[in-house]
Amino acid sequence: MQIPIETFRLDNGLFVTLSEDHTAPIVAVNLWYHVGSANERAGRTGFAHLFEHMLFQGSASVGANEHFELVQRAGGTLNGSTWLDRTNYYETVPSNQLELALWLEANRMGYLLPAMTQQKLDTQRDVVQNERRWSMDNQPYGSWWERLPALCYPPNHPFHHSLIGSMRDLDAASLEDIEQFFTTYYTPDNAVLSIAGDFDRVEAKRLVERHFGPIPRGAGKPPLPDMTLPPTFGGALREVVPDDVVLPRLFLAFRSPVFGSDDYYVASVCGAILGLKKGSRLHRRLVREEQIAAEAQSFTYDLTKGSDLLVLDVTGRPETSPEALERAVGDEVDRLRDGGVTAEEVARAVTLIETELIVSLQSAGDRADKLSLFATYFGDPSLVNTQAARYRDVTPERVNAFARTRLGADNRASLLYVPRESETTTASRELAEAGAR
Amino acid sequence: MSATMTTTSGPAPRPTPTEPRSYHFPAFERRTLPNGMRLLVAPVSKLPLVSITAVVDAGASVEREGEDGVATLTAQLLLEGAGGLDGAALTDRFERIGTSVDAHADWDAATVSLTVLAERLPDALALVRDLLRTPEFPDREVARLKDERLAELLQLRAEPGALADEQFARAVYAPTARYATLAGGNATSVRAMTRDVVRDFYDERYRPSTTTLVFAGDVSVERAEALTRELFGDWHGVAGPTSARAVDASPPTRIVRVVAKTDAPQSELRVGHAGLPRRHPDYFDATVMNAVLGGLFSSRINLNLREVHGYTYGAFSAFEWRRAAGPFVIQTAVKSDVTGAAVREILHEIERMRSAEISTDELTLATSYLDGVFPIRYETTSAIATALSNLVIHDLPERFYDEYRARVRGVTTEGVLRAAQRHLHPDRLHIVVVGDPAVVVTPLADIHGAPVDVVTPDGTEVAA
Numbered sequence: 001m002q003i004p005i006e007t008f009r010l011d012n013g014l015f016v017t018l019s020e021d022h023t024a025p026i027v028a029v030n031l032w033y034h035v036g037s038a039n040e041r042a043g044r045t046g047f048a049h050l051f052e053h054m055l056f057q058g059s060a061s062v063g064a065n066e067h068f069e070l071v072q073r074a075g076g077t078l079n080g081s082t083w084l085d086r087t088n089y090y091e092t093v094p095s096n097q098l099e100l101a102l103w104l105e106a107n108r109m110g111y112l113l114p115a116m117t118q119q120k121l122d123t124q125r126d127v128v129q130n131e132r133r134w135s136m137d138n139q140p141y142g143s144w145w146e147r148l149p150a151l152c153y154p155p156n157h158p159f160h161h162s163l164i165g166s167m168r169d170l171d172a173a174s175l176e177d178i179e180q181f182f183t184t185y186y187t188p189d190n191a192v193l194s195i196a197g198d199f200d201r202v203e204a205k206r207l208v209e210r211h212f213g214p215i216p217r218g219a220g221k222p223p224l225p226d227m228t229l230p231p232t233f234g235g236a237l238r239e240v241v242p243d244d245v246v247l248p249r250l251f252l253a254f255r256s257p258v259f260g261s262d263d264y265y266v267a268s269v270c271g272a273i274l275g276l277k278k279g280s281r282l283h284r285r286l287v288r289e290e291q292i293a294a295e296a297q298s299f300t301y302d303l304t305k306g307s308d309l310l311v312l313d314v315t316g317r318p319e320t321s322p323e324a325l326e327r328a329v330g331d332e333v334d335r336l337r338d339g340g341v342t343a344e345e346v347a348r349a350v351t352l353i354e355t356e357l358i359v360s361l362q363s364a365g366d367r368a369d370k371l372s373l374f375a376t377y378f379g380d381p382s383l384v385n386t387q388a389a390r391y392r393d394v395t396p397e398r399v400n401a402f403a404r405t406r407l408g409a410d411n412r413a414s415l416l417y418v419p420r421e422s423e424t425t426t427a428s429r430e431l432a433e434a435g436a437r
Numbered sequence: 438m439s440a441t442m443t444t445t446s447g448p449a450p451r452p453t454p455t456e457p458r459s460y461h462f463p464a465f466e467r468r469t470l471p472n473g474m475r476l477l478v479a480p481v482s483k484l485p486l487v488s489i490t491a492v493v494d495a496g497a498s499v500e501r502e503g504e505d506g507v508a509t510l511t512a513q514l515l516l517e518g519a520g521g522l523d524g525a526a527l528t529d530r531f532e533r534i535g536t537s538v539d540a541h542a543d544w545d546a547a548t549v550s551l552t553v554l555a556e557r558l559p560d561a562l563a564l565v566r567d568l569l570r571t572p573e574f575p576d577r578e579v580a581r582l583k584d585e586r587l588a589e590l591l592q593l594r595a596e597p598g599a600l601a602d603e604q605f606a607r608a609v610y611a612p613t614a615r616y617a618t619l620a621g622g623n624a625t626s627v628r629a630m631t632r633d634v635v636r637d638f639y640d641e642r643y644r645p646s647t648t649t650l651v652f653a654g655d656v657s658v659e660r661a662e663a664l665t666r667e668l669f670g671d672w673h674g675v676a677g678p679t680s681a682r683a684v685d686a687s688p689p690t691r692i693v694r695v696v697a698k699t700d701a702p703q704s705e706l707r708v709g710h711a712g713l714p715r716r717h718p719d720y721f722d723a724t725v726m727n728a729v730l731g732g733l734f735s736s737r738i739n740l741n742l743r744e745v746h747g748y749t750y751g752a753f754s755a756f757e758w759r760r761a762a763g764p765f766v767i768q769t770a771v772k773s774d775v776t777g778a779a780v781r782e783i784l785h786e787i788e789r790m791r792s793a794e795i796s797t798d799e800l801t802l803a804t805s806y807l808d809g810v811f812p813i814r815y816e817t818t819s820a821i822a823t824a825l826s827n828l829v830i831h832d833l834p835e836r837f838y839d840e841y842r843a844r845v846r847g848v849t850t851e852g853v854l855r856a857a858q859r860h861l862h863p864d865r866l867h868i869v870v871v872g873d874p875a876v877v878v879t880p881l882a883d884i885h886g887a888p889v890d891v892v893t894p895d896g897t898e899v900a901a
Contacts, residue, residue, distance in 0.1 A: 001484070023483045024812050025458035061448050065744055069735045073802050074454070075809010094809050099452035111448050126747025126772075133703040134750050134770045140595040198458065211449055246591045279532040284525055291581055294588045318588050348532050355535035359552055362484060363816040 001358050002385045003367060006201065007375070012217045013189025016208055017371045017381040019196040021364065027197035029101040030090040030368035031109075032376040034192075035185035036083050037165075038158035038224060046128065046165010047173055049082040051181050053124040055089060056080070060111035064120065067104060074100055077365075084149075084159050084303060086376055092365045095198035099207050105193070106211035109186060116178050125170055132164045140245040141417050151239050152253050152309055152413045158224055159306060187218025194371040194381070197364035227306030231255060232411035240322075242420045247294060248322035249315045251415040252329055254406055256310040259302040260378060262390070266402045269394045271298040271310045272349035273341050274332065279348055281332055282314060292320045292328055304377045310406075322418040330412070337407045340400040350391045357388055460812040462838035463821055466658045473646030474669055477825045478661040479653040481818060487558050487654035488818035490550040491569060492826045495642035497620040498544045498760065499679045503629075505615070506622015507638045508542035510582055510630060515540045515549065517578035520567030524578055527564065534560050540568065544620055544759045546830045547642075552819050555655040559664060566668040569643060579632045586627050590619075594894040597705040597871045598770070600696055605707035607896070608692045608867040609764050615682035616763070641677030645669065651825045654818035684761040686711035689865040693881055693889040696871040697899060704776040704872030705768075708783050710865050712765030715758040715831045722856035723756060725848040728803035730754050730790050730857075731767055735802060737786050738767060746782065748775045760831065765860070773873050777880025780868060784884070787866065790857040794850040807845045874899075 006018045037048045058064045071078045076093030091101045136142035146162040153160040193212065195204055232255055257263035275282050275298025282296035295315045301308055312333075316325040360366050367384075374383040465479035497508040516538065517524035531538050534557040540549045549568055553561040593599045603619060610617035622630070650669070652661040713723060724732075731738035731754025742752040752769035767787075771779040815821050828837060868884075870877050874891050881889050891899045 021483075024816060025460050026813055026816065061451065065735060065740060069802060072733055072735055072806040075805055075811075075813075077810060077813055092813050094454075094457055094812070096455040096457045097809075100454065103449060103452050107448050123744065123747040127743055127750055130703065130748070130770070130772055131750035133772065138597055138701055138703040138705075138770065140592075214447075245595045247588060277528075277532060277537045279525075279528045279537075284528075287585075288525060288581070291584070294585055294592075315592075317584070318591050344533075348529070351535040352532055352537070355552070355554060358484060358486060358554070359817075362486070362818070 001361065001388065003361060005371065005382050005385070007381060008205065010188065010209065010213055012213065012215055013187075014212050015192045015375055015379070017192065017194045017375050018199075018201060018204060019194070019367055019371060020199065020201065021196065021367070022198050025095045025198050026092060026364050027095040027098045027101070027195065027199050028090065028092045028364035028368040029098070029105060030088065030194045030196070030365070030372050031105050032086050032088045032192045032372040033186060034085070034190050034376050035087055035221070036085040037161065037163040038084050039185065039221070040161070043169055043172060044177060045161045045169040046163070047169070047177060047181065048087060049164060050124060050128050050170060050173055051178065052080050052082045052087050053128055054116065054121065054178060055108050055112065057120045057124065058115040059108040060114045061107050062104065062115070067108075070100060070104065076101070082163065084163060084301070085305065088369065088372065090365060090369060092363075098195070098199055098204065102207050102211045106215065109188065109191065109212065110215040112182055112186065113179055116175060118175060121173070121175060121178065125173065128164075129167060129170055132167070136164060140243060141249055143241065143243070144251055144415060144417070147239065147241065148251050148253060148309075148311070148413075148415050151237055151415055152233070152255070153306075156225075157229070157306065158227060159303065184218065184221050188212060188215050189217045190221060192372045192375040194368040194375065196368035196371065224305070229255065229307040231307075232406065232408070233413060234410055236409055237413035238416070239414070240416045240418060243417050245417055245419050247315050247318060248320060248325050248419065249313070249417040250322070250326050250329055252312040252314075252333070253413040253415070254310045254411050255307045256300065256406055258306070258308050259300070259304045263402060264308065265390045266394050266398045267308070267310050267406070268300055268353070269346060269349045269391065270336075270341070270399045270402055271300060272353060273345045273399070274298050274336065275312050276349060276352060281336065282312065282329065285332055286314065286328055290328065292317055292325060322416050326414060326416055333407050333412075337403045340403070341396050343396050346394060346396050346399060350394060353391050354388050462815060463653070465825060468658070468662050470645065470666060470670060472670065472672055474665070474672065475649040475829075476662060476665055477649060477651045477829065478656065478658045479821050479825060480655075480657055481653055481821060482655050485555045485655050486552055486818050487555050487652060487656045488550065488552040488822040489562065489565065490548055490651040490822045490826050491565060492649045492651060492829050493547040493569070493643055494647040494676070494679070495547040495638070496542050496545040498615055498681050498684070499642065500615070500638070500682065502682070503626070504634055504638070505618055505626035506586070507630060507634055508547060509621040510579075510586070510627070511635050511638050512540045512542040512547040512549070513582050514574050514578060514635060515568040515572045517582070518573035518575045520571045522567070523575070527567070530564055531561070536561055538565070538568070542620070544616075544763070546826070548826060550819070550822065558656060562664050562668055569648065570669070570672055572639065574632050574635050574639070576632055579630075579635060583627055583630055586621060587624060589621075590624050590627070597698060597701065597703070600894055601705040601707045601768070601869055601871045604694060604696050604871070604892070604896070605709070605766060605867070605869045606764065608694055608869055609687060609709065609711055611685040611687050614684045614686075616684045616761075644674045644676040645672045647676045649829045651822050651829070653821035653825065681761065686762070687867075689862070691865055691885065692867045693885045694867075694869050695874050695878055695881065695889055695891045696869065697874045697891055697893055698871055699873055699875070701773060701871070701873045703770045704773050704870050704877055705770050706776070706779065707766055707768050707869040708780065708866055709764055709766035710862055710867060711762045712756045713860060714762050715760060716833070719856050719860065721844045721848050722852040723860055725800070725803050725807065725845065726790070726853045726856040726860075727754055727756055728807060729795050729799050729853065730786065733803065733806060737789070738783060741782050741786060742769060742771070742779055746775070746778070748772060748779045773876045776870060776872060776877040777884060780881065780884055784863065784866065787861050787863055791861055791863070794854045797850065800848070800850050800853065804845050804848060808842045811842050
């Protein structure tokens, strides 16, 4: 599976990638800014994400609630998201509305500040604080979002602090912060623009030049501190969190090779053998056979600097003690590390991942996002066409070598959610009652 | 802003769209096998992928009294042993060809679906044949899935959003209505489930005449038909009679209920009542009306609660379309101390929707969005398969997707007002709040003009 890719760079540094596909009259426009929560200064946790919200509040030629309205009126979908090391903005529109999408993105890249007001900032601060309550504070296990990175990255490391931000830091964000952040990071030379779908190349280039060309280059961004970390934690890390939950849940994280490195693909396959879908070891052993877990999965953060994280996420059954759950998952990791993996297990994982890669290229929006990803991190969007081959290069020997060096007791961070006393009592009482019926 | 930016290099004027290119929902064909099994095939050759969905008339709404949850359990158990393979071996077979299969039941159907590389379609379909025709329902797996469901129900008590949904359904429907409890069943009904009940449900409901196989992707009609004939041609058996369960709404007086979650930083809110069946003649008017009210980001409710007041991260409304009248619900999560204010704004927006026509601007925002976004909805083979499955489940007109965009564009401001007046009922808008009773009970009682119910997460009444 190869998708066509063309790239060029404007004089102001904006890197542009194009990928044509005329099967449907749809086009996706996708912008990645190479800035995320890692770039936040002390006392301003959550600012990169709050700033993302402000980019939907209008710009010089776009009214307060107009950004969403114009795209939706055009028959398009849109959103944005913030991650530790990047922020993206995207819309998929009928192909005859390509220029609208480019104009909207260019208008806020070039001319955002005239539209910023204290009232808009105050409202979005409220919205984001409600987002925090909704996704974390009022969700069972919700705090894992900030507890896991805090446990796994040392204090002062750019990935250590909360992405959504503390209520206090959000309260402190000011219009001056907005101006400074915008001027520093929201510049064409710190961004990648991808267009995928039904468009004419010559016309698209003309439109990109017309709308983004006049925006001046930035003055450069301050470098991030050294992000390098040793390959392991150098010991076992552990945090136990009593929460308003009825089932125990374990996040077991390992420092792992950064996204894009050869060993990243090995780590990813190892993670898939342990936790991708129902044929994985954790699901088969703990959910199906021993029946001590209700769910099991694995994932990676896909970070390109310092260290990535490979995470196993296992939720226990009501009658399983948190400690037993933790022990059982640890035993499975030991078993893999000591006994190695089979060629069949590697083949299962790689085949599943390959199908997922192709499925993810079906929509224009996903294509554009992948192009932006590889262009932002590696300056080379055509890497999207090499991913399947890199997974196919993974062998059982390489997975075993990875497991030996990275899955040992010196590289495990255990974040364990345990039901608060009252919840445990209630749950077991209810189980007993249900049993009696 | 850089000092070099001058008016000569300022922003370009707002662009106008070029001529739209035409779009057609993928053409599909129907076939019927002699045994009554039906096929819908939409050849789409963009990528070497095929999505298949088997739609079986075996949803929760045809369960017998006292067997709530059997549809869900039966669908899940298809994957736990079939054709001489146990669950682990079946899982392995699917995953080795790069796919994983989903089997579940909702209110109106059971579905078995997957997406696979086109070259592996015959292998995948042979496995789907085993699931549908020769499931084994091993005792051990029946017991395990029951236990997993009970764990899920316990877990639900800790999830404010899920809890609000559950309690909202209880408020909207009469206690005897099937829709009043979860599609997957409650602890009592799940605990009572046996292998025989599952087996009987399967025998009666999973038959060739109740099954439609949908294909979308890189496959021809001829090939899909040949494969299906080969694998399902000798499947026989007659489906048992069905009678859909009652789904009566609760009495038409407002219920205001607080599910107590002490110290909750936020209130999960549900406001609504029974809505419309999917095949109601007002479907398009109601869809556009809902888009303006709370279906879009730029809808009245979201702009009011989020962008004007900052009460919430998001608020939206929806008709849940089922064969019978599913709920109409407005849902949001708001900071605890503005719960009363948020409810007042929601009630106000409902009144406003019913009292005057919307502006032409609001109408065209909704209709041009629903019209324009239509091709974007069907970019993937699985989305096309799901759309065709809905055609089957709801027995929609053959040209439904071809006519969808014109029907949306045909909705008028008068039609929207009519839909609001007919289908929004302020007097029986039930209000369910999962939140801190110390903060929310008083403002809600003020709005209600009467005491409100306070219950614990398991539904037990608490003295207020």
